[in-house]
Amino acid sequence: MYAGVDLAGKEENETGICILDRDVDARTVFKDETIIEFVREASTVAIDAPLTESKKPFRPAERELMKEFGPMLPLNTPGMKKLSERARGIKGKLKDECEVIETYPRAVEKVLEIEKTKSDFESEHEFDAYLCALTAKKYSEGKYERYGKRPESIILPCRS
DSSP states (O other), X not given: OEEEEEOOSSTTSOEEEEEEXXXXXXXXXXXXXXXXXXXXXXXXXXXXXXXXXXXXXXXXXHHXXXXXXXXXXXXXXXXXXXXXXXXXXXXXXXXXXXXXEEXXXXXXXXXXOOSSOXXXXXXXXXXXXXXXXXXXXXXXXXXXXXXXXXXSOEEEXXXX
């Protein structure tokens, strides 16, 4: 079982979550506890949020991704700092239960030729969570590309 999380910066905003097993189960949630409870049994969880702190606008992983996929939001803005803090907290609570990786759905969408579309989901957040879950699956299968070096790497599936 694989999980994806399109994390919002604040608990008041919508977070998309998705479990990919025999079926796809995507939902919109708000609270960290709900996210953790939903994804904790997955072998791998891919999160669309920075999992390491950065004082600079971009880590080497973002710089590599931008060369190939275009602009990204800088990490040193207040909103991205809050998002990263929340993501690191969730990762910390899951670290003993599953592997947590960072991904970037906009690049995943470009790399994979996806049959599902945004209209197959209730929201764009759920669609992005699905893309994250696909990345978790490909990562677990060894079919991935790493941008940047651990622990700051961003994982994308191998090209189709």
